[in-house]
Amino acid sequence: MSSDSTSPLTAPSPDSPVYQAARRARAAAAELAPLPRAAKDAALLAIADALQARTDEIVKANAEDVARARAAGTAESIVDRLTLTPERVLAIASDVRDVVALPDPVGEVVRGSTLPNGIDLRQVRVPLGVVGIIYEARPNVTVDAAALCLKSGNAVLLRGSSSAYRSNTALVEVVRDAVAGAGLPADAVQLVPGESRDSVRELMRARGLVDVLIPRGGASLIRTVVEESTVPVIETGTGNCHVYVDADADLGTAVEILVNSKAQRPSVCNAAETLLVHRDVAGSFLPEALAALARAGVTVHADERVLALAEGSPATVVPATEEDWETEYLSYDIAAAVVDSLDEAVAHIRRWSSGHTEAIVTGSQAAARRFTQLVDSTTVAVNASTRFTDGGQFGFGAEIGISTQKLHARGPMGLPELTSTKYIVTGDGHTR
Amino acid sequence: MSSDSTSPLTAPSPDSPVYQAARRARAAAAELAPLPRAAKDAALLAIADALQARTDEIVKANAEDVARARAAGTAESIVDRLTLTPERVLAIASDVRDVVALPDPVGEVVRGSTLPNGIDLRQVRVPLGVVGIIYEARPNVTVDAAALCLKSGNAVLLRGSSSAYRSNTALVEVVRDAVAGAGLPADAVQLVPGESRDSVRELMRARGLVDVLIPRGGASLIRTVVEESTVPVIETGTGNCHVYVDADADLGTAVEILVNSKAQRPSVCNAAETLLVHRDVAGSFLPEALAALARAGVTVHADERVLALAEGSPATVVPATEEDWETEYLSYDIAAAVVDSLDEAVAHIRRWSSGHTEAIVTGSQAAARRFTQLVDSTTVAVNASTRFTDGGQFGFGAEIGISTQKLHARGPMGLPELTSTKYIVTGDGHTR
Structure with missing residues (x-):
């Protein structure tokens, strides 16, 4: 060549x-x-x-x-x-x-x-x-x-x-x-x-x-x-971030993390863009979550199962298309789907995520461990808002950007990420 | 765009x-x-x-x-x-x-x-x-x-x-x-x-x-x-590596390092391709060095000052052209030049090196310090052969290659260089 x-x-x-x-x-x-x-x-x-x-x-x-x-x-x-x-x-x-x-x-x-x-x-x-x-x-x-x-x-x-x-x-x-x-x-x-x-x-x-x-x-x-x-x-920077509410989630905590991840500052890359809810808690979680999203002014782009549970909700809920799963809204919009299992949530994230930040809300140690092992994004959050993926929040003092690639730097980049290294070999006349 | x-x-x-x-x-x-x-x-x-x-x-x-x-x-x-x-x-x-x-x-x-x-x-x-x-x-x-x-x-x-x-x-x-x-x-x-x-x-x-x-x-x-x-x-992998013999070098050590760097295995990327000699020791070092290179079967591509000092040497010495300074011979050939100072050696290396490995032979702590600070290659060797730039030699156990770029990995790449990282954030319902 x-x-x-x-x-x-x-x-x-x-x-x-x-x-x-x-x-x-x-x-x-x-x-x-x-x-x-x-x-x-x-x-x-x-x-x-x-x-x-x-x-x-x-x-x-x-x-x-x-x-x-x-x-x-x-x-x-x-x-x-x-x-x-x-x-x-x-x-x-x-x-x-x-x-x-x-x-x-x-x-x-x-x-x-x-x-x-x-x-x-x-x-x-x-x-x-x-x-x-x-x-x-x-x-x-x-x-x-x-x-x-x-x-x-x-x-x-x-x-x-x-x-x-x-x-x-x-x-x-x-x-x-x-x-x-x-x-x-x-x-x-x-x-x-x-x-x-x-x-x-x-x-x-x-x-x-x-x-x-x-x-x-x-x-x-x-x-x-x-x-x-x-x-x-x-x-x-591209952040199609997910919040997954597990079967074992504390639902009050889940609502707080969801609303904070989505609406605290929707225009930034670490804002959540998709909600995934385990079917076992969908019926109890979604009414409260949709009401909270409505109060925050968020429009929900919902799959069929979320739509069915949204009846009578004060929230603005519209049917999701496949495009919604890959969209980084950067606005008061969120896609939402019900999943049958944690593994289905992981599969959804693997397919659609930009690999920036995904959060799980769960009280189960096994679920937290499995989610953090299987999700391959710059940051995986357990019982915390997606909004923490940030050089300032991580204690780096400043950031030049958030890398969403795997080579050289991944996640918030501080001063060390603006460096390379060299090796210094010191001998006394060493030869091979 | x-x-x-x-x-x-x-x-x-x-x-x-x-x-x-x-x-x-x-x-x-x-x-x-x-x-x-x-x-x-x-x-x-x-x-x-x-x-x-x-x-x-x-x-x-x-x-x-x-x-x-x-x-x-x-x-x-x-x-x-x-x-x-x-x-x-x-x-x-x-x-x-x-x-x-x-x-x-x-x-x-x-x-x-x-x-x-x-x-x-x-x-x-x-x-x-x-x-x-x-x-x-x-x-x-x-x-x-x-x-x-x-x-x-x-x-x-x-x-x-x-x-x-x-x-x-x-x-x-x-x-x-x-x-x-x-x-x-x-x-x-x-x-x-x-x-x-x-x-x-x-x-x-x-x-x-x-x-x-x-x-x-x-x-x-x-x-x-x-x-x-x-x-x-x-x-x-591309290795146009240099050996610089400083004014304060032990000349016997310098000959050993030079011959080892060039001739121990000429076909590999960490073999030396250019010799730079401080003018103060050129007259005493070069006759011995050229004789040793001749014994190792190495042809010397020499600048004018090296040519002048090579008269009567048993070595095969040919005039260097500018192309020689940038050539990775991977053979029993070496380019050679006399420089007026350590800084001129550094300038030559900055201009022509592929950034793989450069060695200095010196007894001066100040010279060693300045050379290691100013030379920006994957590896800078002080009083050691260029041949040590190797995952096995560095104790990494194995190597997938030697990176000559600055991003992600630089120098010999072992198993850690085949990884990225992710951040795991664990909270108790933390929000911003």
């Missing part, structure tokens, strides 16, 4: 601005890698201070993006995510200070031993190198991602939504000035040049220059990056 | 035999995942016994491959790698028994804590799922890979060289019979159907069915898989 023939994947040309930015990032990454924590923390504090000092210019640049978005008839929820107020800029600066407080993963000895021949072997954490982030219209991600990459010794190439281009340009200018002022290479943090989709395509083809791409955003963005990138990708 | 438009990557059709095999592997993987170590070890022992009991049919099938290879004029070194004798089958069976002795990575608690809200959080190792191995004409890889995947709870799809098709078919039949006899799903181990390159292409496109592809073999095979696969790939 030869790769010279029909490969549709071409590297960006050396003249491309994206390629040049990636080469500058690579050079910056080489400078960052050996830096001690103190140097990186000083730069992060300088970033936080600069964000506060230059809030006015950031908010002004953002106002232009917001005005354009409104003029283009953008949905108000998206405009809200795009908007930066002085308070929000202060919150972003505060998040950067939180990253300062986190331990530096670089240099951590993951394992180490003296081999039988006397060689000392150590496996130590090192930065990944150059990290590319492709994301949607959330300007806070610009600074969050830059701070996490800097702390872990990585250079970052940021490719946000073109609708946030002015905001991101202003934020990155502030960050780069602060980084340079702290004596670190400004090119550690760069916006990917160009607003067109070609620049995204070039970033996805910059294998050898970019070590990993992390797409953050909707399912179609992530799928595109996963399918078209030759740079290794960490897939994030 | 949408993935519906121009993506050149198409999934295999549901009717394809490769796709069907991958679905069977997926079902088998679900059965393997929760199995305790005892069940997997019993199957491995059954495999080892069956390989011994059925040696004759394996050797007979192999003889057909060998005859065809000879008839096709295949190089004798490749025919030798292809050949199975009763002794070699016994050795393969013995390797399987070694895997039995290794600890089971599945279920290992990687980290765990009780969160401030009382939730118990555990991160545990789980199998990757379905592992695809694409490799060249080494039938022993067929059984090694099957044993390592089985032990780590993974189903495996094996795609060896078509020149070893009969050998691999016989080996896999023996393995599958043993696996089934031990009560495990035979489809845990499958040969990818078809001898054509189309079957490799389909395997590379089976994203969602195959969790990871590990190509083992020459650089062009690996590059093809890396560039064309939509399934996540772990890049293995």
Whole structure:
């Protein structure tokens, strides 16, 4: 086999601005890698201070993006995510200070031993190198991602939504000035040049220059990056999460976990999208559950058995189609089905889940054990809401995203997930 | 962005035999995942016994491959790698028994804590799922890979060289019979159907069915898989390894490490391909080093400064071109250059190395520290041969390959590198 023939994947040309930015990032990454924590923390504090000092210019640049978005008839929820107020800029600066407080993963000895021949072997954490982030219209991600990459010794190439281009340009200018002022290479943090989709395509083809791409955003963005990138990708975020109410569940607890999983914040990836109920408790659980979902404003997309038990319920209940089982609503909607057994619930989850988070509510130790063994998702929750799958909740301090793939990182990714390792072999002239 | 438009990557059709095999592997993987170590070890022992009991049919099938290879004029070194004798089958069976002795990575608690809200959080190792191995004409890889995947709870799809098709078919039949006899799903181990390159292409496109592809073999095979696969790939093996002899090196030690790194087994990825010598010791080191390389039968591809010092040497010394710096010879050849400083050696390595293994020979603690900090390869050796980068040498018991990428696994990959993790969250009705 030869790769010279029909490969549709071409590297960006050396003249491309994206390629040049990636080469500058690579050079910056080489400078960052050996830096001690103190140097990186000083730069992060300088970033936080600069964000506060230059809030006015950031908010002004953002106002232009917001005005354009409104003029283009953008949905108000998206405009809200795009908007930066002085308070929000202060919150972003505060998040950067939180990253300062986190331990530096670089240099951590993951394992180490003296081999039988006397060689000392150590496996130590090192930065990944150059990290590319492709994301949607959330300007806070610009600074969050830059701070996490800097702390872990990585250079970052940021490719946000073109609708946030002015905001991101202003934020990155502030960050780069602060980084340079702290004596670190400004090119550690760069916006990917160009607003067109070609620049995204070039970033996805910059294998050898970019070590990993992390797409953050909707399912179609992530799928595109996963399918078209030759740079290794960490897939994030799609969450078709399930709550399974077992025959042995405490039904009051089950209602609380269900409503919290679905409705506490429906727009996020760890919100529940499907309810599965064991047939033995369907008759006693569903009336109470449907009433609680109705109070939370949730529409239920129900299979036939749930429909039959929903008669007279105050809830809005509509018949489910097969599409409902695979839908990540991200809204006040939930699919619901009755299952004959725990194993049928597991089979449903295996077939339809995106592998993010599944919860079981049960009082049975055997059921909890079987469910956690058989369900293969980033997170399996026993008697707890699906909403706990989160770097902050897990105590990681911050997260760059939630990986739904199995390679490299799975689940919430903190600073250690932004590192690789290398082995250091120390001998006294050892040969084989 | 949408993935519906121009993506050149198409999934295999549901009717394809490769796709069907991958679905069977997926079902088998679900059965393997929760199995305790005892069940997997019993199957491995059954495999080892069956390989011994059925040696004759394996050797007979192999003889057909060998005859065809000879008839096709295949190089004798490749025919030798292809050949199975009763002794070699016994050795393969013995390797399987070694895997039995290794600890089971599945279920290992990687980290765990009780969160401030009382939730118990555990991160545990789980199998990757379905592992695809694409490799060249080494039938022993067929059984090694099957044993390592089985032990780590993974189903495996094996795609060896078509020149070893009969050998691999016989080996896999023996393995599958043993696996089934031990009560495990035979489809845990499958040969990818078809001898054509189309079957490799389909395997590379089976994203969602195959969790990871590990190509083992020459650089062009690996590059093809890396560039064309939509399934996540772990890049293995290319080793353009360097030995740097520092100004403070003990020159006798340096000669030993150099010759061992280059000539102890030149055909493997951790053999040295380039020698870099600090100018301060070039005059005293090179005559001795060139004489030792000459005794080992090594040809030196030298830069101008090495050429000047090689006058009157018994070594075969030819002028190096730029191509030599990036060549993985895998033969009795080495490139050699004089550098002005440790930092110039690091810069040379950064530019030309494949990131596998680089060694420094030095008596200076400061030089050792700087070299290990600045060189970003899977393994950095101080006063030790490059040849130690190996799962067996590192004490991992066995290896599925040596990753030269930064994501998921870097360096020799043992059983833990064939796993992912999942989080288990246990509460008492916890909600946010």
